[in-house]
Structures are given as C-alpha cells and as structure tokens.
Amino acid sequence: MRGYLRKIIPFSSVDGPGNRTAIFLQGCNFNCLYCHNPETIDIVSPDNPVDNVQFLEADDLVEKSLEYKDFIRGITISGGECTVQIEFLIEVCKKFKERDVEVYIDTNGHLSLKSFKELSRYVDKFMFDIKAWDVHEHLKLTGVGNDKVIENFKYAMGIGKIFEVRTVIVPKILDNHQTVLEVSRLVASFEDKIRYKLIKFRNKGVVGNMKEINTPSDKYMSKLKTVALNNGIEDVVII
Amino acid sequence: MNKILDIIKNPVLTYEQRVLSLARAAEDSINVLNISRETQALRDEGVICDLFEGHAPYRPRYIVPDYEKFMKQGSRFLDLEPPVDLHDAINNLLILYKHVPSISSFPVYIGNIDKLLNPFCKDDEESYRAIKRFLKHIDRTITDSFCHANIGPEDSLAGRLILRAERELKNSIPNLTLKLSEDTPKEFVLEAINTALVTAKPSFANHRMFSEDFSGDYGIASCYNGLNIGGGSYTLVRMNLYKLALKIDDFNNYLEVELPKAALCMLDYLDQRVKFLVYDTPFFKNNFLVKENLININKFTGMFGVLGLAEAVNHFVENSEDLKNRFGHSQDANAMGIKIIEKLESIVKSHTLEELYSSEGHYLLHSQVGIDSDLDTSPGCRIPIGDEPEIYKHVVQAAKYHKYFPSGIGDIFSFDSTVKKNPSYVLDIIKGAFRNGMRYISAYSTDCDVIRITGYLVKRSEIEKLQRGETALRNTAALGMGALENQRILERKVRY
Ligand code: SF4
Numbered sequence: 001m002r003g004y005l006r007k008i009i010p011f012s013s014v015d016g017p018g019n020r021t022a023i024f025l026q027g028c029n030f031n032c033l034y035c036h037n038p039e040t041i042d043i044v045s046p047d048n049p050v051d052n053v054q055f056l057e058a059d060d061l062v063e064k065s066l067e068y069k070d071f072i073r074g075i076t077i078s079g080g081e082c083t084v085q086i087e088f089l090i091e092v093c094k095k096f097k098e099r100d101v102e103v104y105i106d107t108n109g110h111l112s113l114k115s116f117k118e119l120s121r122y123v124d125k126f127m128f129d130i131k132a133w134d135v136h137e138h139l140k141l142t143g144v145g146n147d148k149v150i151e152n153f154k155y156a157m158g159i160g161k162i163f164e165v166r167t168v169i170v171p172k173i174l175d176n177h178q179t180v181l182e183v184s185r186l187v188a189s190f191e192d193k194i195r196y197k198l199i200k201f202r203n204k205g206v207v208g209n210m211k212e213i214n215t216p217s218d219k220y221m222s223k224l225k226t227v228a229l230n231n232g233i234e235d236v237v238i239i
Numbered sequence: 240m241n242k243i244l245d246i247i248k249n250p251v252l253t254y255e256q257r258v259l260s261l262a263r264a265a266e267d268s269i270n271v272l273n274i275s276r277e278t279q280a281l282r283d284e285g286v287i288c289d290l291f292e293g294h295a296p297y298r299p300r301y302i303v304p305d306y307e308k309f310m311k312q313g314s315r316f317l318d319l320e321p322p323v324d325l326h327d328a329i330n331n332l333l334i335l336y337k338h339v340p341s342i343s344s345f346p347v348y349i350g351n352i353d354k355l356l357n358p359f360c361k362d363d364e365e366s367y368r369a370i371k372r373f374l375k376h377i378d379r380t381i382t383d384s385f386c387h388a389n390i391g392p393e394d395s396l397a398g399r400l401i402l403r404a405e406r407e408l409k410n411s412i413p414n415l416t417l418k419l420s421e422d423t424p425k426e427f428v429l430e431a432i433n434t435a436l437v438t439a440k441p442s443f444a445n446h447r448m449f450s451e452d453f454s455g456d457y458g459i460a461s462c463y464n465g466l467n468i469g470g471g472s473y474t475l476v477r478m479n480l481y482k483l484a485l486k487i488d489d490f491n492n493y494l495e496v497e498l499p500k501a502a503l504c505m506l507d508y509l510d511q512r513v514k515f516l517v518y519d520t521p522f523f524k525n526n527f528l529v530k531e532n533l534i535n536i537n538k539f540t541g542m543f544g545v546l547g548l549a550e551a552v553n554h555f556v557e558n559s560e561d562l563k564n565r566f567g568h569s570q571d572a573n574a575m576g577i578k579i580i581e582k583l584e585s586i587v588k589s590h591t592l593e594e595l596y597s598s599e600g601h602y603l604l605h606s607q608v609g610i611d612s613d614l615d616t617s618p619g620c621r622i623p624i625g626d627e628p629e630i631y632k633h634v635v636q637a638a639k640y641h642k643y644f645p646s647g648i649g650d651i652f653s654f655d656s657t658v659k660k661n662p663s664y665v666l667d668i669i670k671g672a673f674r675n676g677m678r679y680i681s682a683y684s685t686d687c688d689v690i691r692i693t694g695y696l697v698k699r700s701e702i703e704k705l706q707r708g709e710t711a712l713r714n715t716a717a718l719g720m721g722a723l724e725n726q727r728i729l730e731r732k733v734r735y
Binding site: 010011013014017018019068070071072073 | 629634635658661663664665667668670671672674675735
C-alpha cells in the first residue's frame with residue numbers, strides 16, 4: 001500500500017543509537033503548542049493536498065531508506081506522528097524486519113492499544129513522548145487527552161521495548177515537576193532501565209504566543225533531573 | 240650565501256629548526272642527480288615536486304623500523320639490553336627514536352606502541368603516569384607532526400592507557416592511527432572515537448585492506464602512509480595534476496599525451512633519487528638500523544604522489560562554476576577522475592626499478608596531502624573544502640579512490656561537538672566507509688584545539704603564537720599556519 005512521506009535523512013546522529021536513517025512521515029494527530037515542525041502536522045487527503053509530500057509504496061520507501069544500508073545501525077521512523085498512518089507503518093516495519101533492519105519508532109503514543117500491540121511486533125524499540133501527566137494539561141497542550149498515551153507506554157515498558165522516554169520542559173505553561181515526578185515513578189516501577197530525556201523548550205521555529213516563552217534555565221533543568229534521579233531513574237539526559 | 244644568512248637571522252626559528260635548515264641548504268648547494276631538461280622544466284613549473292627532500296638524498300624519506308625486533312634484541316650500537324620493565328621499555332624506545340633518520344630528521348614512524356608497551360603495563364596509576372610521560376616526551380622532543388604512532392587492531396591495556404593519556408594531554412604529536420579490523424572490540428573503538436572527538440586523533444586505518452596490500456605487516460607512517468614494517472620508502476615525489484592541466488585545454492590530450500609524458504619524467508626523477516641513495520651513499524651499508532636488521536632494503540619501496548585531482552578534473556569540466564557539474568558531484572566529472580588515476584596506475588605499474596624490492600619493482604601510488612604553500616589545489620583525490628557534498632554521498636564518492644593508493648590516501652570529516660553524545664554514530668560511518676572500500680579516515684570535532692590540517696595535526700594555540708610572531712616549538716605549526724590561510728582548513732563542512 002501507499003503512504004505519505006515528508007522526508008528521509010540518510011544519516012542522523014540524533015534519532016537513536018548509532019547512525020540511523022530517519023524517516024519522517026506526514027501528518028499528526030496532536031497539535032502541540034510548541035511544535036517545531038508544524039508543516040508535518042497536516043494530514044493529507046484528497047481534499048487536503050500538502051506540498052512537499054510524496055505518496056509512495058511501502059516497498060519503495062524501504063528501498064529508498066536502505067540506500068546507505070552499509071553505514072547505518074538501523075532506521076527510525078518519525079513524523080509528524082508516524083502512527084497516524086498505522087496500516088502503512090505496520091507494512092513498512094514488517095518489510096524492514098524481513099530485511100533484518102533494526103526499527104525504532106518515534107511516537108507520541110496516541111493510538112489504540114490494539115494497533116499499538118500489532119505495531120510492536122515489528123518494532124525493536126520505541127522513543128516515546130510523554131508530554132504532560134495531567135490530562136487537562138495534555139489536552140491544553142496537544143488538543144487531546146493522554147489516557148491512550150499512558151496505556152501504550154505501560155504496555156511497551158512491560159514488553160521491554162522502550163528505548164527512551166522524553167518530555168519537553170516548558171516553563172510557566174506546564175506543571176513540569178508533576179510530569180517528571182510521575183513519569184519517573186512509573187518507569188521505576190518496571191524492571192527495564194531506560195533513559196529519560198528532558199528536553200529544553202526552545203522558542204526558535206515555534207509560532208504564536210509560544211514565542212514569548214523563554215528556554216528553561218540550567219538550574220531549573222537540573223532540579224528536574226534530580227527529581228527523576230530521586231525517583232528511581234538512573235539515566236537522565238538534559239538536551 | 241644570502242640564503243644561509245637568512246636562515247641564521249630568521250627570527251622565528253628555534254635552534255633545532257635553524258640547524259636543520261642549514262643542513263638542508265648545504266645539501267641543496269650541490270647538484271648530483273642526472274635530471275633531464277624536460278623533467279627540470281616540469282620541476283620549475285611545480286608540476287613535479289620532491290617536497291623538500293633535498294638535492295642529494297642521503298637517507299630514506301620514510302623509515303619504518305621493526306620496533307618489535309628492537310624490543311626483543313636491544314641494540315649493540317646503542318648499547319641497550321632488551322627491556323625488563325615499563326621504564327626500560329620506554330627509555331629504550333625514546334633513545335632509538337633519536338636515531339631514526341628521515342627528511343625532517345625526526346622519525347615518521349615510532350611503532351605499534353600499544354603492542355610494544357603492553358607486556359610491561361599493569362592496570363595501575365604508575366603505568367598510566369609512565370605512558371603519559373612517554374607521550375609528553377615525544378611531543379616535546381620530536382617536534383614534527385609527521386611522527387606517527389600506531390595502536391590496535393587488538394584491544395589492550397596499553398592501548399587504553401594511551402588513549403586516556405591523549406585525551407588529557409591534547410597534544411598534536413605523535414600522530415596516531417588505530418588499525419581497525421572487524422575483530423577490534425567495539426568498546427575499544429568507541430574509546431578511540433571519543434578520543435578523536437576531543438583531540439583529533441587517532442585516525443582509523445582499514446586493517447583488512449592494508450594487510451592485504453602489504454602481506455600482513457604494515458605500519459602507518461607520516462600522514463597516513465602504509466609501508467612495510469622493517470622497511471619504508473626511499474623517496475616521495477608528487478605530481479600536481481592541476482598545474483599540469485592548466486597548460487592543456489583538451490581532456491583527451493591531457494589523459495593520453497601530457498599526463499603520460501609527465502609521469503615518465505617523474506618516474507625517471509624518482510629512479511635517479513632511489514639509485515643515488517642506494518648506490519652512492521653509505522646509508523644501506525653503514526647505518527646501524529640496517530646492520531642490526533631493524534630495517535632491510537628488501538622491504539623498501541618508493542612513492543609516486545599526486546595531488547590536485549579535483550581541480551584538474553574541474554578544469555576540463557564544462558560550466559564548472561555550477562557545483563553540480565564539478566568533481567565530487569557529477570558522474571561525468573567523477574568518471575574523469577577515475578580515468579586519470581587508472582591511467583597513472585597503469586603507467587606506474589608498467590615501469591620497473593629493481594630496487595623497489597618490497598613492491599615487485601613498482602612505485603606505490605600515494606595521494607599526497609599538499610603543503611602549506613599550495614594554493615587552490617586540494618590534497619590528493621579529495622573533494623575541495625567548500626565543495627563537500629552531504630556526508631553520505633561524500634564518503635561513498637571518496638572511497639572509490641582508496642583502492643589505488645596503498646601507500647596512503649585519507650579523508651577527513653569534521654563533526655559538530657554534539658556528536659560526542661553519540662560516538663557510535665561515527666563508528667557506524669567508519670564501518671560503512673570501510674565496507675565501501677575506504678582505506679583511511681579521520682574525524683575530529685569542531686571544538687578540538689588540535690586540528691587536522693591535511694594529514695598532520697597542529698595545535699590552534701601554536702598557530703596563534705606564530706601569528707603573533709613568536710617562536711613555536713613544533714615545526715609543523717608553520718605549515719599549519721600556511722594551510723589555514725591558503726587551504727581554508729577551518730571551513731571544512733561540519734557534520735551533525
Ligand atoms: S506530536 Fe510532534 S509533530 Fe505532532 S504536533 Fe506535537 S510536536 Fe508537532
């Protein structure tokens with residue numbers, strides 16, 4: 001089947017371990033206030049054509065992505081939000097696995113548990129965003145609630161398929177402390193030791209009121225790091 | 240005589256640099272080689288250049304002593320017993336280094352130092368401090384960046400101590416190469432990459448490829464030159480492919496007529512140099528390295544260098560102001576590059592000189608890194624700085640040339656300092672490059688004080704000293720300063 005591709009970055013040092021080819025699918029089911037790639041949000045449909053998007057077969061996507069196979073550890077599929085095109089995504093992941101390619105998925109986790117379980121069969125690890133713990137806050141930030149996000153995250157933790165969990169720290173707007181505390185507690189309740197990445201909000205590229213918000217200070221970030229460390233996470237990274 | 244007085248009065252030379260310059264001036268005051276008119280014309284035009292080897296070669300340009308043998312047997316001439324502990328081992332090596340000749344009079348190869356020292360190392364701070372002092376001693380006394388140490392391909396305690404010390408010392412000397420094979424443990428390679436991202440070394444040699452080309456026993460000397468252990472290279476002369484191209488408009492004429500003509504002149508010149516050294520000087524008869532079998536003439540070869548391939552090709556390309564038509568970007572241009580090198584390879588391979596014992600009577604091709612005064616001429620077969628394509632295209636394209644150059648070729652990639660967080664990114668690229676035929680690769684990070692100029696390393700801080708008119712300890716700082724100004728080293732494309 002065919003799906004919508006935004007772009008491929010053949011060599012990426014920032015989308016998981018080692019060198020990876022990063023594949024960005026078009027479309028997102030969130031509308032985060034701080035989105036840095038708003039051009040990837042629009043979901044393509046016959047009534048809604050989007051510029052600079054390719055509509056291509058799963059086989060072709062796989063082929064294109066493996067042009068530099070000798071040089072990469074694996075591939076990472078990201079977005080937008082790649083699970084928006086779940087059927088296409090599953091087909092693509094299956095094909096990668098048939099060719100013995102390591103598959104990482106970068107996701108906001110907002111999809112049904114059933115689909116997520118099916119997808120997990122063809123994925124090595126997820127890089128998972130938990131954007132806010134409080135459901136109202138999550139709604140305000142992204143436009144939707146986070147019940148599915150947490151449910152899928154727990155499932156993936158349980159089967160040992162989380163590579164890292166990430167939260168963007170936005171001063172003033174979000175209760176960052178609560179999110180970091182609860183995510184850390186949740187992660188620590190599982191056996192798997194995973195990395196928690198705390199990402200500093202940066203106002204470059206964002207739109208609207210968010211432009212007014214400053215990057216959190218190093219002091220604030222390390223306070224949050226301490227919260228995570230004190231709650232059982234060993235590997236906390238600030239970027 | 241003016242030249243001699245100039246050297247004596249030069250305000251920025253150290254004492255040692257002054258003495259060596261005077262020796263060179265003395266050598267260059269005589270003419271003993273039988274150089275044809277044609278060859279001399281090409282030399283005068285800078286098409287053929289012997290890189291300051293001097294008019295009367297009285298020692299090989301590159302000597303690669305068998306240090307393992309030296310560790311086992313000691314030296315009669317130097318009156319040294321084989322070492323029994325780490326301090327002896329280090330002391331013996333430091334003594335021998337002072338007696339290994341080269342064009343710069345500093346050794347260009349100082350051994351697979353991890354293997355030499357490992358039998359004497361313990362996992363303690365005393366061993367670490369001894370190794371750190373050893374490296375510091377080398378940096379401060381062998382003041383020449385063409386001095387090259389090797390480590391690997393096996394992991395070892397000494398190898399790890401060396402890397403740790405280099406990360407702390409951040410010295411430009413010695414240059415350092417990790418011989419990297421499929422079997423080199425990943426953790427060790429990552430440690431080497433972490434070191435390279437801090438201090439621009441080690442570089443990485445494709446062990447499989449070099450082993451095949453040198454039947455197992457090779458060392459990496461000077462910039463990145465593969466040579467037999469216990470041997471070396473009598474001489475290196477280079478051809479500036481660009482300067483030759485500038486005289487000609489038609490590519491076919493270049494390829495079929497002028498290039499072969501110039502190559503034959505250069506081969507003749509190389510032959511003259513080799514024969515003078517072998518037969519008219521006492522080097523291979525009286526040098527103690529020969530007498531004690533630390534080197535053997537049967538393991539010597541000679542090197543045929545080239546540079547400026549990119550500019551030569553671009554000279555013949557139509558509409559070369561458009562990047563997409565240029566070397567490194569267009570298929571046609573890349574094919575022209577390969578044609579030039581294959582032509583040279585066939586000319587060089589059909590010329591024989593008996594004295595090139597280690598390489599079946601043939602010179603080895605060498606992709607020469609250039610010197611500080613080269614203007615608008617890229618090292619060897621490199622894609623010019625400023626023209627570099629994306630890294631994935633760049634590596635694949637560059638790797639195509641590596642098989643032709645057993646005695647040295649290499650490409651350099653400069654990474655943003657954020658890559659330090661993911662050193663296996665660099666590892667994957669190196670492994671992929673080796674799978675695609677790359678022989679030698681260097682990486683550094685944009686925030687290193689030590690920077691890789693073209694093959695050799697220089698400290699930014701030393702260049703700044705020279706720019707302020709002060710004396711610098713290491714001779715290569717001056718080369719580095721010229722290169723920064725003429726070859727835009729700091730403008731190398733940064734990879735994320
Ligand atoms: S989930 Fe990611 S792509 Fe989607 S809106 Fe949020 S930040 Fe943008």
